[in-house]
Each structure stands twice: as structure tokens, then as C-alpha cells.
Amino acid sequence: MAAPKIHKTNAMRKLEELSIPYETLSYDNEDGLIHGTAVAEKVGLAPETVFKTLVAHSGPNGFVFAIPVGDELDLKKAARAAGEKKIEMLPLKELQKWTGYVRGGCSPIGMKKHFPTFIDASGETLEHIAVSAGKIGLQMKLSPEGLARAAQASFADLTK
Template sequence: MAAPKIHKTNAMRRLDELGIPYEILRYDNEDGQVHGTAVADKIGLAPESVFKTLVAHAGSSGYVFVIPVGEELDLKKAARAAGVKKIEMLPLKDLQPWTGYVRGGCSPIGMKKHFPTFIAAAGEELQHVAVSAGKIGLQVKLAPQHLASAAQAVFADLIH
């Protein structure tokens, strides 16, 4: 039996527009586990190559940070990368209004509005990374340089 048709997300449409090659990785979310290490297990990739998307703010300015799922964002390093004095995580209630995405399905590609975006430097050396495709249950796997291009991101020191 063929897999159900995948409806393109904003992230996939943006990658297609840019001509960036990617692989769609699908995972079952019936158990409700959307945290990164569970997703990495479900798609069969090492947690070091599966990245989560975190949204933070400094006042009314938003910033996006893409880091390996097993790591924690260092807010001081994040603020330094963003060129601001202090940065805080965006409250969950604001995630969808700001990005168009929900928790567990937030992609650094194809947000409603572009925010300055930073990818953990550790990702730059990898052959490929996986990030949310913009919907819970879907990831896109692509070269880190292609991710940076699609998200208009730069690599930076972001984790503890």
C-alpha cells in the first residue's frame, strides 16, 4: 500500500521555489512524542543531526535559533549572536501568531515573517541535518548549507 500523499508545507514549498534538494522524513506521532530525541529515534537519525527550531525575542524583535535536539540554547550566546543585550524565549502562546507554526512543527524555513536566524555551528560540519518540515510528523533532511540558504541563516556558537 502506498504511503498517503504528503501535502506540501510552507517549508517544502519554499525549498522547491529555491531549487534546494531535500528528503521528506515521515514519523508516526500517535504517541504524542514531539520532543527532539524521540523524533530522532523515530526517523532513524542520530540526535546530533536532528535540529530543533527555537524562537526567542528581545522586546518586539524575534530571532530564530536552530540547534541539535539534545542540546540547550545558551541565551547569552544567542544574544551575542543576535547582537542584543538580552534575549528571552518566546512564550508558547505567541509561537503560532509570530511564525505560523505550532510547537513540534516549527520550521526555520517558510515562517509567516522572516526573523534573523542562527544555526548552531556544530551543524556546519555535518553532511546533512533534519529539521521540521512545518508540520508535526514531517521532517526535511538536507545539507546544512542548503538549510542556511533557505532560512537566510548564519552559523553561530549557540549551545552550552
């Protein structure tokens, strides 16, 4: 039986446009478990290689942070990386309006507007990183360098 056809997301199209190799990993989300550690388990990857996408802001300025799913964003370190005095998490109800993505399907690549993006330094030495492909139930696995290039991101110490 043929595998179901995956409709390309903005994130996947961006990677292809830049000729960045990636692998898609799909998972069943019928059980409602879409938090990072559950996703890591479902796709069979170590939690330290699966990164969640968090969006924060300082007034009208948005910032994107990709950190391992088992870690917590340190807002002081994130503000320092972003060159801001203080940042706060974007309210969930604002996520789709700012990014074009929904919770559980927010990718650091292919947002409707580009925001300064930072990847936790722990990802820099990994062989691969998995992030949301822009749709709940779909992850993309790619090199840290590929992720940084596609998201126009830099690496920084971001976690507690």
C-alpha cells in the same frame, strides 16, 4: 500499497522554489512524543543531526535558533549572535501568532514573517541536518548549506 501523499508545507515549497534538494521523513506522533530526541529516534537519525527550532525575542524583535535536539540554547551566546544585550524565549502561547507554526511543527524555513536566523555551528560540518518540515510528524533532511540558504541563516556557537 502506495505511500500516503504528503501535503507540501510552506517550508517544503520554499525549498523547491530555491531548488534546494531535500528528503522528507515522516514519523508517527500518535503517542504524543514529539520532543526532539524522540523524533530523532523515530526517523532513525543521530540526535546531533536533528535540529530543533527555537524562537526568542528582545522586545518586538524575534530571532530563530536551530540547535541539535539534545542540546540547550545558551541565551547569552544567542543574544551575542543576534547582536542584542539580552534575549528571552518566546512564550509558547505566542509561537503560532509570530511564526505560523505550532510547537513540534516549527520549521526555521517558511515562517509567516522572516526573522534573523542562526544555526548552531555544530551543524556546519554535518553531511545533512533534519529540521521540522512545518508540520508535526514531518521532518526535512537537507544539507547545512541548503538550510542556511533557505532560512537566510548564519552559523554561530549557540549551545551550552
